[in-house]
Amino acid sequence: MKKQQESLKNMVYQAILNGIFTDEYKPNQIINEQELVQKFGCSKTPIREALVTLCNEGILRSFPRFGYQVVSVSREEAQNILDFRLVLEGGYLRQSIGNITEENLAELAEIDERCKQSTDSVWDHWEANTAFHLKLISFSGNAYAYQELERTMNVLKRAYAQFYWQTWSNVNPALDIAHHNDIMQSIREKDLEKTQNYLKEDLADFCG
Missing domain, CATH: 1.10.10.10 (Winged helix-like DNA-binding domain superfamily/Winged helix DNA-binding domain)
Incomplete structure (x- = not known):
């Protein structure tokens, strides 16, 4: 029972x-x-x-x-969460970028391909994009950071739903993955500053 x-x-x-x-x-x-x-x-x-x-x-x-x-998630609250994500993901990139291998990048590229193929479904696309960022932070080897990003993405998913139905229904979902290739290429070059800048642009597309 x-x-x-x-x-x-x-x-x-x-x-x-x-x-x-x-x-x-x-x-x-x-x-x-x-x-x-x-x-x-x-x-x-x-x-x-x-x-x-x-x-x-x-x-x-x-x-x-x-x-x-x-509970409604305001744009200000969503922006605060994105600022937190930038600190969290960018900080762990600083630790892990030197150890990310071509095999790791191939895993990211595979997920990015899923992102590109899922633009007809808002939520399939969201899940694929979430998987990309979770995979990226997983390279740090910090399980707590991974879980915290996962929790954060769940809150943002509600914000995404709210904004999408209210104002974004005509937006092309592919726009929020436009910087994935830039992120992967700058990681390949081991250029932390460029990677963090592309990550910042990637996150800024959420409220764009």
Whole structure:
């Protein structure tokens, strides 16, 4: 029974998260617990557990006896996260650039190819672009840095969804990977300054 409850909770959690990504649930919208019970056809327990988890992760905000609000990510907050990414990714590039091999670069190139081939699907493209940056920081060998970037990318994914549905629906997703080749080439040349500058330009394309 406990396993079934956990499975239902995970199903509801993922469904709400996907609803945020697909604009079913908009920024600042109130989600009602009873409506979710009717929608998913299950008891309140897994619904409430999923909602509590989403609140703990900062995705929803609880208003007792009223509902759960979808937390909006402002452009300023998104920019602060991108600034953090630049420090995090750029800092670990400083440590790892001398040890990145041609084999490593081939792995990056393979992921970059996935990025180019996935521009018809916003979320396939997002996942491929995320994989590129996670692979890049993985060369540092620091598991904590990898996990922190992964967490950060999850927050940015919500911002990306919010901005995309509101203002970006006519934007070419390929624009946000325009500097991948530059990054890989400057790593090949072991030119840290150029690599960090290209990384900065790459991140700036998020809010461009």
